[in-house]
Amino acid sequence: MKKGDHLFLVDGSGYIFRAYHALPPLTRKSDGLPVGAVSGFCNMLWKLMQNARDTDVGATPTHFAVIFDYSSKTFRNELYPEYKANRSAPPEDLIPQFGLIREATRAFDLPCLEMEGYEADDLIATYARLACEAGGDTTIISSDKDLMQLVGPTVSMYDPMKDKEINVPEVIEKWGVPPEKMIDLQALMGDSVDNIPGVPGIGQKTAAQLLEEYGDLDTLLERAGEIKQQKRRETLIENRDKALMSRELVRLRNDVPGVEPLDDFVLQPPNGPKLISFLKAMEFTTLTRRVAEASGAEAAEIESAQVDVEWGEAAHGPDVGSKPADATAEGDAASPAAAAGDTPGALAAARAAEAVAQKVDNTAYDCIRDIATLREWIAEAREAGVVAFDTETTSLDPMQAELCGFSLATRPGRAAYVPLIHKSGAGDLLGGGLVEGQIPARDALAELKPLMEDRSVLKVAQNLKYDLVIMQRHGIDVAPYDDTMLLSYVLDGGSNGSHGMDALSERWLGHTPIAFKDVCGSGKAMVTFDFVDLDRATCYAAEDADVTLRLWRVLKPRLAEKGLVSVYERLERPLVPVLGRMEQRGISVDRQILSRLSGDFAQGAAALEDEIYQLAGERFTVGSPKQLGDILFGKMGLPGGSKTKTGQWSTTARELEDLAAAGHELPRKIVDWRQLTKLKSTYTDALPGFINPQTKRVHTSYALASTTTGRLSSSDPNLQNIPIRTAEGRKIRTAFIAEPGNLLISADYSQIELRVLAHVADIPQLRQAFADGIDIHAMTASEMFGVPVEGMPGEVRRRAKAINFGIIYGISAFGLANQLAIPREEASAYIKKYFERFPGIRDYMDAAKAHSRDNGYVETIFGRRIHFPEIRSPNPSVRAFNERASINAPIQGSAADIIRRAMVRMEAALEKAGLHNTQMLLQVHDELIFEAPEGEIEAAMPVIRDVMEHAAMPALAMKVPLHVDARAAKNWDEAH
């Protein structure tokens, strides 16, 4: 910085409070996110930066920075613990805007500064001093009187809301003293807002008068005895210390250490696309247009940014203050702000009421049968800016399904179906021809494609992943989009009821949609959708789009109301296309290997069967637990044996192992037989049937919204439970192979759940052990039993390991005793010992239970909520179960969130590294499986590890490092 340069310092924290109260409330159109202050801030920044170019207007900045308070705790609290203590929590709809304003600053490419232990004002004072020393001028964008002490020859202030400059004359006019006496003035008059005591009974007028007469505070206090008015004289003498302390509180520090060099603040030309992307996300249309015009960018071509919204709990900082216990983000309809109709809560409530009030009439929909009408509908969708859609196909498997038609809804009650390949004569042996008057599929899709890909039209679907795959197969990349199933999952995960459309419609609209089986039948009598007549198909298909749109209107605002926007936008929505692509890629499975294994297993099972019949003395259905129980415990009279809840003899592997250990031959054979038949029927026989005839690969289906904790699930086939524990089972993994020239890479998180536990419960020993990379179970054993890690007996470590896992599952003495086959008392003693060694774990468990009981849900480290509606059940065992699940859910769920984040980022990271043919195929909870050409393997593994190990950043700094092991091989067995 040099002479003639001009530094602009924006008091960001001050601005937001003022803007919030001064500007009319404004909420983001699509979901009611409060953005009034953000809007004012952006407009103000834009105007100021424009001045940098329009040199004839006002001051022209060469350097620019925005300063924020870091935390409510500063060095002033050490001087005076009551400092700012009476500050109340900020209004609820202001909370998310603190983070957004920082985002806005970054979108403007401006330095966003804050420092722990100091207020924004101290930083401003420091930078103003540095600018002055460098010969430059400073304008502080604020009207806060606390900053007026800085005004002088090179420093002025500017009130952006009143468009008024504040220089020395203005300060004198307003306060009756020049800027250099502001400190003394404030020390005398105090400040009720900041809880600065001042001198009782002395206000602004008296303070100014006294300073006028005596010059400064020190002189005044020295000569206080000379004051004529008795009362004033006495209070001044009596409150001397208060005045001096107040002065230290109001005096700004202009020597904050470790600040950034001014040269870093040189004003850059604005980054148009980045800024426009943010403004679009905020839905500030006017400013978006202005910025686009000024920067010559085409706003329509720029994608809206993904912006994280923090609703308080997770946000650091001050600005958020301490929230009163009752002021949750629940958008209380009775709160004054909500009553004004401007909070997300009020919008959500209004939408919910609207949804029930507007009845669904599924006989009023259009069937579109010509291009002209379709074009009208598409124009209508563009006008509306949001359109719900649904595809009707011939199969639940999107990789095999044929598109029969699609439906669109532009507003509640306004929906249509576009049939494409419907056929007449269902049941007709000859299978009738195409129904007359349908738009050729190719033509209709050509019309649909631009709408589906239009960045300015939001597409809404229920279980979007399915429709996305269908569309992708027709060359259409749907964006942007929302998924009502995922909205429901984020809002009500764990609550009773599913997130299927029919259930959501019942719950939110009070309407029962036409059931699929009433249209197509079920079982053997089921017909594919292309054989449904057009009237019936229109009622059903258009209703689905209509209902989806209505659900979206109800659910979307609730996201902001509950503070779940970032969970949805970071952990759910972006995963949809990623999983879609993984499913479409599939994995190669070697038929020959499976077939050979099936033969081996069949042979083994047959041999065992013979031996079993001999030992039992009769032939029976070995696979029937009922018959087996009768033989073992009835006919043969073997001892022990417990009963299942239906009164049958239990024949679990556990039970049979015990009998085998007691020297009985038959139970061992049964266990072995079960293993072989299980492997055969579930895996080696079933998997070949899943090989897609076109792709020759197996395409699993991932459910995003089926687990309570946030994990994915896999089905058709389930590739998340392929055997690994036994040598026999492991052989199945050798059938999962890479294409010739490729290898499979398996990358898995090591001990991710224990690491999450160490993080959330903040256990020093665990953190240390993970930081040092030592054996966590051996460490636990060593702590508990006082055994050195060196030369530790295997049994000791095994017990510690069982306890560690038990903790994650919400330990009980009963369960641990069961797991370790030890008496309950012994298990109890272990748990007691464990809690003595790691009291933080007990604290965590108690806190999780209490939170669940008090709120009905628990949260992961990224804010995902998992509901436990039965946590207060009067039934003790139901309650205990919910308590254990409440302990487990944040751990399992946080781990699930972490790998989700890794998956969302993985493709771009690989792409950026030039690894265009390294593809993510499978996810198994803590493991990702990739296929890559041999030439990319070396480069891919570090990229994959890096993305996975840093997946929590930057949202969260884990207190424990994450560790990923990765290996590459021809098949999954060797890669893992």
Next chain:
DNA sequence: ACAGAAGCTTA
């Protein structure tokens, strides 16, 4: 043809 119980596979 379907639903629930029992059992087994995974993280």
Next chain:
DNA sequence: GTAAGCTTCTGTT
């Protein structure tokens, strides 16, 4: 003790 999905058997519709 947490979270899933699939197969077989068995009894009901």
